[in-house]
Amino acid sequence: xxxxxxxxxxxEEESFVLGMLGPDDDDTLSDTEIDAEASLDPQDRSLIAxxxxxxxxxxxxxxxxxFTLVELLVVIAIIATLIGLLLPAxxxxxxxxxxxxxxxxxxxxxxxxxxxxxxxxxLPPSMLYKTGTVFSNNNGSWGVHGRILPYIEEAxxxxxxxxxxxxxxxxxxxSGVPTTRIAVFVCPSEANAVLRTKNGAPFVFPHNYxxxxxxxxxxxxxxxxxxxxxxxxxxxxxxxxxSDGASKTLCAxxxxxxxxxxxxxxxxxxxxxxxxxxxxxxxxxxxxxxxxAKVGPATNDNTGHxxxxxxxxxxxxxxxxxPPNTRVPFTRNGQEYDIDYNSRQEGNSxxxxxxxxxxxxxxxxxxxxxxxxxxxxxxxxxxxDPTVWRSLGTRAGGEALPAD
Numbered sequence: 141x142x143x144x145x146x147x148x149x150x151x152e153e154e155s156f157v158l159g160m161l162g163p164d165d166d167d168t169l170s171d172t173e174i175d176a177e178a179s180l181d182p183q184d185r186s187l188i189a190x191x192x193x194x195x196x197x198x199x200x201x202x203x204x205x206x207f208t209l210v211e212l213l214v215v216i217a218i219i220a221t222l223i224g225l226l227l228p229a230x231x232x233x234x235x236x237x238x239x240x241x242x243x244x245x246x247x248x249x250x251x252x253x254x255x256x257x258x259x260x261x262x263l264p265p266s267m268l269y270k271t272g273t274v275f276s277n278n279n280g281s282w283g284v285h286g287r288i289l290p291y292i293e294e295a296x297x298x299x300x301x302x303x304x305x306x307x308x309x310x311x312x313x314x315s316g317v318p319t320t321r322i323a324v325f326v327c328p329s330e331a332n333a334v335l336r337t338k339n340g341a342p343f344v345f346p347h348n349y350x351x352x353x354x355x356x357x358x359x360x361x362x363x364x365x366x367x368x369x370x371x372x373x374x375x376x377x378x379x380x381x382x383s384d385g386a387s388k389t390l391c392a393x394x395x396x397x398x399x400x401x402x403x404x405x406x407x408x409x410x411x412x413x414x415x416x417x418x419x420x421x422x423x424x425x426x427x428x429x430x431x432x433a434k435v436g437p438a439t440n441d442n443t444g445h446x447x448x449x450x451x452x453x454x455x456x457x458x459x460x461x462x463p464p465n466t467r468v469p470f471t472r473n474g475q476e477y478d479i480d481y482n483s484r485q486e487g488n489s490x491x492x493x494x495x496x497x498x499x500x501x502x503x504x505x506x507x508x509x510x511x512x513x514x515x516x517x518x519x520x521x522x523x524x525d526p527t528v529w530r531s532l533g534t535r536a537g538g539e540a541l542p543a544d
Contacts, residue, residue, distance in 0.1 A: 267451025
């Protein structure tokens with residue numbers, strides 16, 4: 141006859157239960173507890189032992205020491221240090237991504253301009269304007285941005301506007317197109333990518349890419365003569381007329397939205413004729429002293445580069461008077477502003493010429509992105525030689541440029 145199995149708890153099971161007792165606990169079982177334990181079958185005893193193990197793991201020994209305040213502070217300090225080390229790297233990676241997206245935007249604009257030239261047998265004009273007249277309203281003509289809409293996958297917007305009618309008059313003003321954010325016109329780093337308002341109502345969306353209007357002189361409304369850049373009013377330039385070469389001539393560059401600017405002064409051509417722009421920002425600030433200053437404490441007071449449909453240089457263009465990000469300080473009502481300058485709005489006078497110091501600016505530290513007429517994108521340092529920079533702005537200056 142087989143002897144009954146020993147149903148006493150296994151030594152390891154008992155040790156787990158006893159291990160849960162504190163140093164002052166009585167580990168002696170009472171008669172009642174012995175009888176109760178004896179009545180359990182082996183499976184129940186195993187469950188009790190497992191419960192004891194889990195309880196010990198979750199709760200831990202009763203004498204386990206907690207973190208001290210000093211230890212917690214050290215851990216917090218280590219975490220803060222790691223965050224401080226990682227944050228610049230994360231921000232740098234984000235800025236690199238934004239700069240890459242900005243470069244892509246410029247490349248698309250240049251390619252669209254080249255497709256427009258191929259389609260129409262000429263580069264788009266900065267605006268259309270009847271020589272010797274003035275516009276009947278403020279915003280008389282569409283600029284390059286509006287003329288290349290069909291070539292940047294914005295055909296739906298293009299068919300809703302009439303390029304022969306001012307962009308702020310019906311049917312254009314009621315089409316919804318001027319207030320549309322065109323993604324390829326806006327740099328991801330722009331701090332003020334917001335709709336511009338007028339009299340409290342939505343008016344137009346800003347942009348971040350100006351086209352090359354040359355070094356200084358832009359247009360003479362009396363003779364119809366244009367400047368030395370790739371774009372000017374009524375231009376009918378073919379690529380063959382860009383004798384400096386497409387790879388050595390700027391097409392477009394970054395500008396900042398809501399740039400303070402001054403317009404409509406006396407003609408500065410006597411002091412600074414075409415081909416001889418001011419050498420210092422102070423000279424431009426002096427020219428601007430008598431002008432119509434579009435500056436103010438609110439973002440919406442500073443309206444340069446806020447009208448992407450508009451063809452005038454202070455909205456849709458740039459010039460190469462000064463290297464990128466050059467500060468042009470101008471004081472009005474005790475407040476200093478970094479300004480652009482347009483001596484006379486194109487279409488505002490039948491006789492006064494337009495000269496402009498419209499500086500490329502960006503939110504990328506130390507550089508602006510540019511694109512040339514061959515579609516190649518180049519980041520230009522703020523420290524570029526002014527002579528080289530101005531040479532890049534001419535289409536037929538015959539300058540010898542250093543290799544990139």
